Amino acid sequence: MNLDWAELAELLGPASLETLQMVGLATLWTVIAGLPLGVALYSLSPRGLRPVGSVYKILGLVVNIGRSIPFILLMLAIIPVTRLLIGTSIGSFAAVVPLSVAAVPFFARLVESSLLDIDPGLVEAARSMGAHGLGIVGRVLVPESLPSLIRALTVTVVAIIGYSAMAGAIGGGGLGAVAVRYGYQRFQYDTMIVAVIILVVLVQLIQFAGDLVSRRLDRR
């Protein structure tokens, strides 16, 4: 291989930043929307704080539909929504919309299952102290499942990175876009390989950080 490192840095530096921006923003929205949705799924589920079978089933169906649509199709399908929100459907900023839409139901299910792992006795104990629903969520459920929630978030961020590369193939920005453009369309495999290596390193770092934080918080 005959790499021009300066040129490569000029290309991949901004692309990496774009990826981080895209993934970071999508993660933020995923937590903001996915955590409450996961708590709602847990609360309404048969073993939850306030079981309501019918609402749980409808919500579960919506979440499952969101999770079963292939990302590429989802991205294309919600282009009108993206245009409405961002003004364009091209670029890494626009890609945040489909990335969040895809990751929210994924993360919500993981949150639900983390919360279901908590001993129902703890919830009963909090009830016996006179706690109300939100108090139980805030003071018992979230603190107690925090290590598991961090692991769920780690898995979600890694999934978002994977999606973001796919988004790059159809109009998004970032490392995925570079890898596809240079590797697949121009046969500059060296550029593609470096882009992929950066993605691998990014995923490793996130997994490592997630494991570390989760272990630190876990006192069991």
Next chain:
Amino acid sequence: MIELSEVRKKYRDTTALDGVDLHVREGEVYGVLGRSGAGKSTLLRTVNALERPDSGSVRVAGTEITALGGSELRAARSRIGMVFQHFHLLRNKTVEANVALPLRIAGKNKGDRGPRVAELLDVVGLSDKAGAYPAQLSGGQRQRVAIARALAAEPDVLLSDEATSALDQQTTVEILDLLRRLNRDLGLTILLITHELQVVTRICDSAAILRAGRVVESGKVADLLAEPGSELGRQAFHLGDTAAPEAASTVDITFTGAEVGEPVVAALVRRFDLDVSILDAAVQTAPGDGGFTVGRLRLAVPASPRTGEALEWLRARGYGVEER
């Protein structure tokens, strides 16, 4: 302090509570004894409305709990502490934070919580463990943390759900003695459920036996022990099935207080010329002030014309006599 009347609860086709009446006086330790599946757990949970009865009345300190909802119910619950068999502590929080939980739920600010938590940890003897996590504590220590937590909001009543059932013998005794001490020192009314007889005979002033959702016997522990034929007495003295040989009858004699130590056997031999033999015997000390002692003696009394007369004589002297 706690009054249940005609409480019924059904789960699909099983009846958990079948018309339970229970009266717990202020300042006493009341034990509900029963096997698993007898309905104890459901019974206890009706007191703080973790379970809602299908019918009947549950009153705590004069308030009808079944009529409460929303914030009124939450306020009532904060006046009722509860401890559990498996402690139910937050495992990712320190001892201190666990004990502070009810105070945070009650909206107490940090400045008020600190001194109260320190005081509670002192009461249960865990001041040096404030910063530890539950995983670093023994079972007995965890239950002490749970007890401190249950007392944080200064409840009038403590509910105990098999609090010692997951603990070894030595630790069980320590926790029971702690509960008894809290009862005396704080005037705390305690309602506990257990399947362990020793919990009742060690710390309870009153007790009820629950079977298949019904109270089959209830009263002061001392009275129940002294009463011939009582279920609690039978379980406590545990004289089993030992029986006299043919041509003799088996008689259980129950002594209370001062009668313990009287020469009953000698009297039967001398006075009535009955060659009785002792099959089994046991002594129980009922909890409470003065340590009320009750003994039971199982005798083989040979068939004789004077047997009936002898038993009458014992009854007249105040012994409990039960022919088996």
